[in-house]
Amino acid sequence: MIRYQHGEDAALxxxxxxxxxxxxxxxALRGDTSHLADWFDCLLYALTLLRTGRSTRTKVMTNVAGHPERDITLEDLHTLINSLDxxxxxxxxxxxxSLVRLHHHMGGTLNQLATAMGVSKSTAQSRRNVLTKAPRGIWETWAIKGAHRRAKP
Known part of the structure; x- marks a missing residue:
């Protein structure tokens, strides 16, 4: 569940x-929650930075006209690119x-998969085949077991 607080009710x-x-x-998520929340926050910050052309989180500087301004720094971009890459x-x-593998294991159809992915049936089949013919990858293992647990092959 997600809750929103707007305006005066919001912290900032x-x-x-x-x-x-x-x-x-x-x-189930254990320590992964803080990292995931931080990366989601980086995504929102990056979108704000790109849409306004200004940083909302770096030090306030005074421009030539004496108005406060927050310039985008290379440090801002490094942090955002790193998190989002x-x-x-x-x-x-x-x-x-992992969800595609589970869908296949549970008997989901290619039509259902294609609809969920928003792609053609042949594209869904190709993607599913690549996954089901290969061993589970490190990030699939992470999705199933988390950072501190090992998945069974």
């Missing part, structure tokens, strides 16, 4: 996004790949 006056987990979900994508792909 914008919007607070709270992701509520059941005890079972929290136990090495943090989220492999985990999202591993999670998706």
């Amino acid at each position: 006056g914008g919007v607070d996004i709270t992701i509520c987990l059941t005890p079972q979900e929290a136990a 090495q943090g989220l994508p492999p985990r999202l792909q591993g999670t998706r790949d």
Whole structure:
């Protein structure tokens, strides 16, 4: 479940996004929750930076006219690129790949898979075949067992 607080009710006056987990979900995710939340925060920050052309999190500087300004720094970009290149994508792909394997194992049809993926039946079949013919990858293992647990082959 996700809850939102807007405006004056939000900590910084914008919007607070709270992701509520059941005890079972929290136990299954263990320490991965903080990293995933941080990477999601980086995604929102990156979109804000790109859409406004300004950083909302770096030190406030004064421009020539004496107005406060927050310039985008290379450090901002390094952090965002790192998180959005090495943090989220492999985990999202591993999670998706695990779900595709599970869908196949449970007898899901190619039509159902194609619809879920938003692709043609032949593309869904090709993607599923690549997965089912190969051993589970490191990020699929992560999706199933988490960072601190090992998956069975």
